[in-house]
Amino acid sequence: MEPRSAAAVGRDFPYTARTTCYIEVHEDGRVTHGDDRAAYERAVAGKSRLFAVWPGEWSSHLFVIDDLDEYAKAQGIKHDQNRTGLEEHVHDVEWTEATGRNPNPRSPYISIRLKLTCGCEIRDLGTFASQMREQRGWAIATSVGWGSSSGPEGTSYSLRVRRKSLGI
Numbered sequence: 001m002e003p004r005s006a007a008a009v010g011r012d013f014p015y016t017a018r019t020t021c022y023i024e025v026h027e028d029g030r031v032t033h034g035d036d037r038a039a040y041e042r043a044v045a046g047k048s049r050l051f052a053v054w055p056g057e058w059s060s061h062l063f064v065i066d067d068l069d070e071y072a073k074a075q076g077i078k079h080d081q082n083r084t085g086l087e088e089h090v091h092d093v094e095w096t097e098a099t100g101r102n103p104n105p106r107s108p109y110i111s112i113r114l115k116l117t118c119g120c121e122i123r124d125l126g127t128f129a130s131q132m133r134e135q136r137g138w139a140i141a142t143s144v145g146w147g148s149s150s151g152p153e154g155t156s157y158s159l160r161v162r163r164k165s166l167g168i
Helices: 006-012 037-044 068-075 125-136
Strands: 021-026 031-033 048-055 060-064 093-097 109-116 147-151 154-162
Antiparallel strands (some): 021 031, 048 060, 109 154
């Protein structure tokens, strides 16, 4: 039985799902796991092949990662503006502390309301957090919930950010 094609699934393939397990088969026959940049670079160079196990309801399915470009975009190795909603530029942001959402003044994280006035939108929190870490030194929490709301004034986002990284 041959593995299924991840490319055939298209953009619906769960490249970043926590339940997707990546397997790398090296040219010397070694088998390792993981989804890091080095595995991608070895696969592009033809020194290994990448596979993914995607658990189904009753059984797991084995896929060959045969669209390395799509894999790289999903993993954030290559920037994908359509997937993230974010251009690669310095973002213009306006933010305020979310009132009533930070009951503990000694908490290392605070909730903020943020607007992107540069025209971007946040579709991928990890990418936005990485960009803001580089641009402003912000430490945006990516392991907690976040959200957005839209109205006549535009879209605003609710995020948790490390207090000290905001300079307050």
